Amino acid sequence: xxxxxxxxxxxxxxxxxxxxxxxxxxxxxxxxxxxxxxxxxxxxxxxxxxxxxxxxxxxxxxxxxxxxxxxxxxxxxxxxxxxxxxxxxxxxxxxxxxxxxxxxxxxxxxxxxxxxx
Amino acid sequence: xxxxxxxxxxxxxxxxxxxxxxxxxxxxxxxxxxxxxxxxxxxxxxxxxxxxxxxxxxxxxxxxxxxxxxxxxxxxxxxxxxxxxxxxxxxxxxxxxxxxxxxxxxxxxxxxxx
Numbered sequence: 001x002x003x004x005x006x007x008x009x010x011x012x013x014x015x016x017x018x019x020x021x022x023x024x025x026x027x028x029x030x031x032x033x034x035x036x037x038x039x040x041x042x043x044x045x046x047x048x049x050x051x052x053x054x055x056x057x058x059x060x061x062x063x064x065x066x067x068x069x070x071x072x073x074x075x076x077x078x079x080x081x082x083x084x085x086x087x088x089x090x091x092x093x094x095x096x097x098x099x100x101x102x103x104x105x106x107x108x109x110x111x112x113x114x115x116x117x
Numbered sequence: 118x119x120x121x122x123x124x125x126x127x128x129x130x131x132x133x134x135x136x137x138x139x140x141x142x143x144x145x146x147x148x149x150x151x152x153x154x155x156x157x158x159x160x161x162x163x164x165x166x167x168x169x170x171x172x173x174x175x176x177x178x179x180x181x182x183x184x185x186x187x188x189x190x191x192x193x194x195x196x197x198x199x200x201x202x203x204x205x206x207x208x209x210x211x212x213x214x215x216x217x218x219x220x221x222x223x224x225x226x227x228x229x230x231x
Contacts, residue, residue: 042205045218045219056212056218105162106151109159110158110159
């Protein structure tokens with residue numbers, strides 16, 4: 001299994017809603033990532049989890065809350081979002097987080113297309 | 118601040134043409150350079166380059182890294198309409214406090230017309 005899966009594929013939510021995005025991989029990868037991608041722009045890193053611990057938080061607003069329940073699962077909890085948060089949210093995983101002597105390619109899931117109304 | 122610059126930003130070619138996509142970077146503590154292909158949804162991994170001068174090849178695609186001049190090229194020979202996509206270059210670099218980050222360029226949009 002060389003796939004990263006994400007659910008749901010599409011999500012429309014109001015500004016007062018609470019929803020969650022889910023990401024799963026069964027490749028034994030120990031690092032997982034959330035990216036946000038706006039139209040015609042490259043992905044922007046939001047969070048990195050390494051061995052189920054939050055490693056990087058790129059100054060993301062607190063209305064986005066990540067959670068890594070185990071090494072295969074990564075969630076992104078959403079609350080009180082703004083219309084400008086509408087974007088494609090991509091999950092990725094890699095064998096490990098890059099270190100001084102190693103570097104790992106990241107494999108991306110299909111993304112969740114989020115629309116905030 | 119780390120920078121990754123891709124050129125051209127867009128390119129239109131005919132089927133059968135050969136194309137070269139460019140990626141230059143300015144980062145401190147470089148670790149690796151990655152190429153991705155993005156069609157409608159998620160980026161698909163193509164290559165990871167860590168050493169200068171060693172060409173990586175996969176079918177009609179090949180890539181090479183020059184760590185002295187700080188650039189990489191992605192070549193596609195005998196292009197097909199299925200090669201139409203945005204090609205993203207990303208550089209992995211040490212960002213401090215034991216962490217590495219992936220910085221993406223803006224991408225090159227390749228359109229292959231029959």
